[in-house]
Amino acid sequence: MADKLSKIGFNVPADKILSPITAVIEVIKENKYRPYVLVNEKVRGEFDRFDQSDPDIVVVGDAEEHFTYENMNKTFKLLVGGDRKFFCLGKGKYYKDSGELNVDLGCFVVGLEYSSQVQAEVIGKPSPVFFNQAASLLGMSPRDLVMIGDDVEGDVGGSMRAGLQGILVKTGKFREKDASHPTVTPTSTMSDTRKVTIIGSGNWGSAIAKIVGSNTSRHSDLFDKQVRMWVFEEEVDGQKLSHIINTTHENVKYLPGITLPENVLAVPDVVESVTDADILVWVLPHQFVKRICSQIKETIKPGAVSLSCIKGLQDSSEIALISTLIREELGTECSVLMGANIANEVAKEEFSEATIGCNDAAMCQVYQNLFTTSYFRTNAVQDKDTVELCGALKNIVAVAAGFIDGLGLGGNTKAAIIRIGLNEMKMFCKLFSENSKESTFFESCGVADLITTCYGGRNRKVSEAFVKSGKSLEALEAELLGGQKLQGPMTAKEVYHVLQSKGITSSYPLFRSVYEICYEDKPVKSLLDNLSLS
Ligand SMILES: NC(=O)C1=CN([C@@H]2O[C@H](COP(=O)(O)OP(=O)(O)OC[C@H]3O[C@@H](n4cnc5c(N)ncnc54)[C@H](O)[C@@H]3O)[C@@H](O)[C@H]2O)C=CC1
Numbered sequence: 001m002a003d004k005l006s007k008i009g010f011n012v013p014a015d016k017i018l019s020p021i022t023a024v025i026e027v028i029k030e031n032k033y034r035p036y037v038l039v040n041e042k043v044r045g046e047f048d049r050f051d052q053s054d055p056d057i058v059v060v061g062d063a064e065e066h067f068t069y070e071n072m073n074k075t076f077k078l079l080v081g082g083d084r085k086f087f088c089l090g091k092g093k094y095y096k097d098s099g100e101l102n103v104d105l106g107c108f109v110v111g112l113e114y115s116s117q118v119q120a121e122v123i124g125k126p127s128p129v130f131f132n133q134a135a136s137l138l139g140m141s142p143r144d145l146v147m148i149g150d151d152v153e154g155d156v157g158g159s160m161r162a163g164l165q166g167i168l169v170k171t172g173k174f175r176e177k178d179a180s181h182p183t184v185t186p187t188s189t190m191s192d193t194r195k196v197t198i199i200g201s202g203n204w205g206s207a208i209a210k211i212v213g214s215n216t217s218r219h220s221d222l223f224d225k226q227v228r229m230w231v232f233e234e235e236v237d238g239q240k241l242s243h244i245i246n247t248t249h250e251n252v253k254y255l256p257g258i259t260l261p262e263n264v265l266a267v268p269d270v271v272e273s274v275t276d277a278d279i280l281v282w283v284l285p286h287q288f289v290k291r292i293c294s295q296i297k298e299t300i301k302p303g304a305v306s307l308s309c310i311k312g313l314q315d316s317s318e319i320a321l322i323s324t325l326i327r328e329e330l331g332t333e334c335s336v337l338m339g340a341n342i343a344n345e346v347a348k349e350e351f352s353e354a355t356i357g358c359n360d361a362a363m364c365q366v367y368q369n370l371f372t373t374s375y376f377r378t379n380a381v382q383d384k385d386t387v388e389l390c391g392a393l394k395n396i397v398a399v400a401a402g403f404i405d406g407l408g409l410g411g412n413t414k415a416a417i418i419r420i421g422l423n424e425m426k427m428f429c430k431l432f433s434e435n436s437k438e439s440t441f442f443e444s445c446g447v448a449d450l451i452t453t454c455y456g457g458r459n460r461k462v463s464e465a466f467v468k469s470g471k472s473l474e475a476l477e478a479e480l481l482g483g484q485k486l487q488g489p490m491t492a493k494e495v496y497h498v499l500q501s502k503g504i505t506s507s508y509p510l511f512r513s514v515y516e517i518c519y520e521d522k523p524v525k526s527l528l529d530n531l532s533l534s
């Protein structure tokens, strides 16, 4: 018990822990009883010090697999066969473990009481005696103590009968009907709802806010309803964008025509937006992440977690993920969500899928609750790095696809670009991690995102215009995207620096060509020349 408590941050010495076991041991010692004990192996040894021959009392605790017919029958015979006291170490109905309800000790005790006609004396919850023992151990009056628990009868009812205040937490084994229990009215209840903040409010950021806002309302038992969305403040038609969003519930600049849920609150101060947040959802162009991290790192709530929807890499000679940057800068675990998700289509509720990359099974479920809707299906995989790399790398392939469209070439060439691009993506992922799973490329974050971006994305659009207009990528980004940002060329540079430092640029003709066309003024045609030579 002491070890378990210390793992969750409570360093309590073993001799300061009052459990039903310690309480019954005191009773046995005081009365010099000879117990017959039906408990599990973990606590069996605690009773070795007592003479257990010719027992004069019966003690039943949580015996787990020892609740066999044989053991139950032996206990029954002792109870009916003599004038023995019957002690039980609790009378709970059920407990929750690994997300499931399991039958608890009370079921076996009540069965023995029924058959033997001997009433058990409860040492432990919900017996008021037990709570009074705790109070006297602390040298305090019961009315100055608070019991916090998820069992409305065992924790809250029992402690309140002993004069303590009882707080019912709406977590663990709590069930909705416990809130209106016929005989127990808790002093107060507390829920474990997580506060969510979205860092970013661009095209995808706003679409994500629409999804998350509707889900925090739908799952109000899991999440705080209000979702704060950090807005990089700017003026639109003489008004502050955050003000427009909060009054019209529309991000008129980055996602016009889509109504955001009213529980999404635009917050222009990034520090204020993340204060007390439990889940930080990152959705902003990747070039801004580092600066934002340094602004908020002192404010992050201990235990907060991050999820990144950002497609890009850090610029480094080694492969450096954006989720790693967030984790290292803030000390929060960082999962990812990537997929075939052109923001405007998702915002219009056209059916789409996404992949959650998260290596913690329990958090996968939390994120699925936060992101899944009837039109946005999510699948969680425990291959986070591959999911994230797919999201970043497909933007380079989309730039190449745009070049092909700009050159006026047809479907065969585009398909070849997608196939070759997918191969380079896989090679690059393997370079980062041998454990990268083949199956992840068949999730939404893999082939599906590659296809949609190569046909409908911004990288494709601007790259096509680059070929046709002869203008610079920066000029076209400003001209065609209305403030939205292009990630593909930048990612090509980030990937090129890794390949260069490893001396393997020639193994990646597509990635290399995109970089050379974007940053070294190579002709667009060199892409096809390099691919046919490889
Ligand atoms: N738009 C889409 O369809 C999708 C985008 N993504 C990814 O999501 C991420 C975010 O993309 P979007 O939300 O579309 O953003 P966006 O491309 O609409 O970018 C504009 C956003 O950047 C902000 N911004 C501009 N200058 C800034 C600065 N100096 N500091 C901080 N913020 C600044 C703007 O206020 C605006 O919120 C990117 O990594 C993108 O690849 C992923 C899936 C779909």
Ligand SMILES: O=C(CO)COP(=O)(O)O
Binding pocket: 311, 339, 340, 341, 342, 343, 395, 398, 449, 452, 453, 456, 457, 458, 459, 460, 487
């Ligand atoms: O990532 C996207 C779709 O999944 C959006 O891609 P673009 O940035 O090229 O529009």
